Amino acid sequence: MKKKIAIIGAGIAGLTLANLIKKNSENEFMLYEKQESLSLEEGYGIQLSSNSTKILNLIGFNKIENEKIFHPSGVDFYNIQNKKICSLDLTQFNTKENKYTTLQRSTLIEFLKDEVYTQHLRFGKKIKEVSELKGKVLIKFDDNTNDLVDLVIGADGIFSNTRSFFEKKKNEPKFKKAIAVRTILKTKPELEINEEKISLMMGKNCHIVIYPLNKSKELNFVCIIRDKKYDPDNIKSLVSRVVAQNSNLEKAFKGDLKSWPLYFTPQILPSSNSKVFYIGDAFNGFLPTLAQGAGQSIESAYELFNLIEEDKEDIQNAYFQERSKRAKIVRRRSNINFFAFHFSSSIFQVIRNFFMKFLVKRKKFINSYLGTVYKN
Numbered sequence: 001m002k003k004k005i006a007i008i009g010a011g012i013a014g015l016t017l018a019n020l021i022k023k024n025s026e027n028e029f030m031l032y033e034k035q036e037s038l039s040l041e042e043g044y045g046i047q048l049s050s051n052s053t054k055i056l057n058l059i060g061f062n063k064i065e066n067e068k069i070f071h072p073s074g075v076d077f078y079n080i081q082n083k084k085i086c087s088l089d090l091t092q093f094n095t096k097e098n099k100y101t102t103l104q105r106s107t108l109i110e111f112l113k114d115e116v117y118t119q120h121l122r123f124g125k126k127i128k129e130v131s132e133l134k135g136k137v138l139i140k141f142d143d144n145t146n147d148l149v150d151l152v153i154g155a156d157g158i159f160s161n162t163r164s165f166f167e168k169k170k171n172e173p174k175f176k177k178a179i180a181v182r183t184i185l186k187t188k189p190e191l192e193i194n195e196e197k198i199s200l201m202m203g204k205n206c207h208i209v210i211y212p213l214n215k216s217k218e219l220n221f222v223c224i225i226r227d228k229k230y231d232p233d234n235i236k237s238l239v240s241r242v243v244a245q246n247s248n249l250e251k252a253f254k255g256d257l258k259s260w261p262l263y264f265t266p267q268i269l270p271s272s273n274s275k276v277f278y279i280g281d282a283f284n285g286f287l288p289t290l291a292q293g294a295g296q297s298i299e300s301a302y303e304l305f306n307l308i309e310e311d312k313e314d315i316q317n318a319y320f321q322e323r324s325k326r327a328k329i330v331r332r333r334s335n336i337n338f339f340a341f342h343f344s345s346s347i348f349q350v351i352r353n354f355f356m357k358f359l360v361k362r363k364k365f366i367n368s369y370l371g372t373v374y375k376n
């Protein structure tokens, strides 16, 4: 039976689900976004491994302008002094059609908004009240409009407001005591790096990731720094701790810096309402140390889309089983990476580097650590 679906939040998760429904289903849907427009500023970069490009290709991502994306061939690991430790070949996870891809977030949002913008996206919408009516969910928005739907999909990010209307059990995101500082570099920094690859530099209580965003080789530069408190007015002093470890990094931090506190979701909880589902960061927010936030948003949208289309009984349980299993795999690896990338003790750094050199060459290990995530 044809269903009416309300998707709350037009980020990567909500827009992916909207595209899947629009292009492959008879179901009706509307996307409700609280902002007055989509954020299309240059913004930061996104890495998409083949598990997510495979899904995006089903909705035409393979036709995106080639100049606007990049396919890095691998990851080079360095210490913060720019001394190379080892390399990981990313092409081993690629297929001809589905490749590891880096791009600007705005490029991805532009692509995802195209088919749904005019007919299926409403801005300035925030839920005010929800109730059950004749086996459906009645959503009232704070601009006094409403919608009566069969399913509600919370895709409103890690601080999901949708959850607060439907869930009694709280799952407040926690501050990881780390801050991300980002900028876009228009020219190569004063570092010995290969611009065709992702460069990852590990220092004391910090790590840096640099990667190309497009064919003009603009570089995304993000530095994760551990600190107990997030103070946006204190970013310079935070950055100085990194520059003190390698003065060649000073220029990279000279541009327009943006900062974010890093949050994660402590528990993976099911929805308590059979008509309400959560996708993307609203389901679970990951640390960025496996670069899987957007990828998992896309995967969760796809999993839910398939279950709704199959129209089986107990979709809720099937979705939670599948999603939580996947989220746990990604969460464990993101946490291990976070731990390993930031050692402050030089002895631990030497031991870590030794193990990395050893493990990166072990096909079996790489397949189980990364292949499990990338080849889904």
Ligand SMILES: Cc1cc2nc3c(=O)[nH]c(=O)nc-3n(C[C@H](O)[C@H](O)[C@H](O)COP(=O)(O)OP(=O)(O)OC[C@H]3O[C@@H](n4cnc5c(N)ncnc54)[C@H](O)[C@@H]3O)c2cc1C
Pocket (backbone or CB within 6 Å): 008, 009, 010, 011, 012, 013, 014, 032, 033, 034, 035, 045, 046, 047, 048, 125, 126, 127, 155, 156, 157, 158, 160, 161, 162, 180, 222, 260, 262, 279, 280, 281, 282, 288, 291, 292, 293, 294, 295, 296, 297
């Ligand atoms: C520093 C950093 C680096 C990252 N790097 C990567 C990377 O390289 N690769 C990767 O895969 N991921 C990365 N991520 C993670 C990734 O950006 C997110 O996981 C992903 O964007 C989540 O998408 P989403 O659609 O679930 O949520 P969001 O992108 O948060 O979108 C939620 C949407 O819902 C809207 N909304 C919020 N509240 C309401 C409401 N009450 N009503 C209606 N609408 C609402 C918001 O305005 C927004 O449009 C990174 C994250 C960080 C912090």
